[in-house]
Amino acid sequence: MFEIHDKILLFLCCFTLYMLEVHSAYAIVPIILAVTFSCLSSYQDDRRLKLGLFLIYIACCQLVPNCFIFLPLIIYDIALYDYQILSFLGLFPLFLNFQHYNSSVVLLSFVFFILAWIMKYKTISSIRLQAEFNELRDTSKELSLLQEQKNQSILENQDYEINVATLNERNRISKEIHDNIGHLLSRSLLQIGALLTISKEDVTREGLTSLKESISGGMDSIRSSIHNMHDESIDLFTNIDTLVKDFAFCSISFEYDMKSNPEIKLKYSLIAIIKEALANIIKHSNATKVSICLREHPAMYQLIIQDNGTMEEQKQLKLSKLIENQLYYDGIGIQNITDRVKSFRGNINITLDKGFKIFITIPKETYRKNN
Secondary structure: OHHHHHHHHHHHHHHHHHHHHOOOOOOHHHHHHHHHHHHHHHHOOOHHHHHHHHHHHHHHHHHOHHHHHHHHHHHOOOOOOOOHHHHHHHHHHHHHOHHHOOHHHHHHHHHHHHHHHHHHHHHHHHHHHHHHHHHHHHHHHHHHHHHHHHHHHHHHHHHHHHHHHHHHHHHHHHHHHHHHHHHHHHHHHHHHHHHHHHOOOHHHHHHHHHHHHHHHHHHHHHHHHHHHHHHHHOOHHHHHHHHHHHOOOOEEEEEEEOOOOOOHHHHHHHHHHHHHHHHHHHHHOOOOEEEEEEEEOOOEEEEEEEEOOOOOHHHHHHHHHHHHHOOOOHHHOHHHHHHHHHHOOOEEEEEOOOOOEEEEEEEHHHHHHHO
16 A cells, blocks of 8 residues: 555656656657556566566667656666665666756656655555554454463462362361261260259259250251251362363363252262273273263253273174173273162263263253152
């Protein structure tokens, strides 16, 4: 865009001088040649082709001397490039046809030559500054995005650490309540029972009985609260994520898409299934990649564990028959996984296509009725 503006300005200057100095029946010919060569030079990106067009135009200036007036327009395309020194060849038509030009044409032509160089220098500088500005802007934007991602990652890690710390603290509190207050209340109940045994007065026995019932009810309430607190302190994602991070056998990916908080029994079963599956991969597989996907659907929970391991054809056929007949032996550890799934009336599907894949679904309604 900068070059087009410069060339239009140069053309208008040269055209004005041309119209004032040239009066010929063929005056349109140099204008057509200058516009044609200038457009072709602007269209070409190869600087050698630009130089070739410049040399051809110099030859045209020898044949049509009036083309010399538009030579600054053509010199603009090679100014400040690799072959800029050859732009002085534009003086040859002036020396060879010096008698054809008057002093005003020569003087103004030199002025236009200098103007072409200055405009080209200004344009190249502007383009360079624009490119540096665009690079700086893109770099700043990229750094801003990276910083934003880093801040987001820090916030997520902080939330994760706070959640883990909260769950650990809740678990610690529940254990302390169980160990301290629970034992004190149990000992108080034993002491009250002993007093009831040796007490003979009815009023005292009624008071002790009422006190025992109150303490027993409070103990049941505390026990229930402790169990609930302990159940909530078991975070399914945190436990599975710990298993994934500790798995160093091969590359592993983990996808977690759970909105609700399953019951404690299901949590323990899912954790145990994943732990068993990862142990089997270490023992029996040559996999280089493992993926775990735990997802919640409106009517069921879904767990998919897959690896890209391979095995011998004979062993694969034997395992396929065992899977088809649901006859699992202890060495491969699938029986434990199957028993856990069946305890929740879920379904398990095992395939050996392109690796070992375990596909588990546990219906929510059946699971709720079972609990």
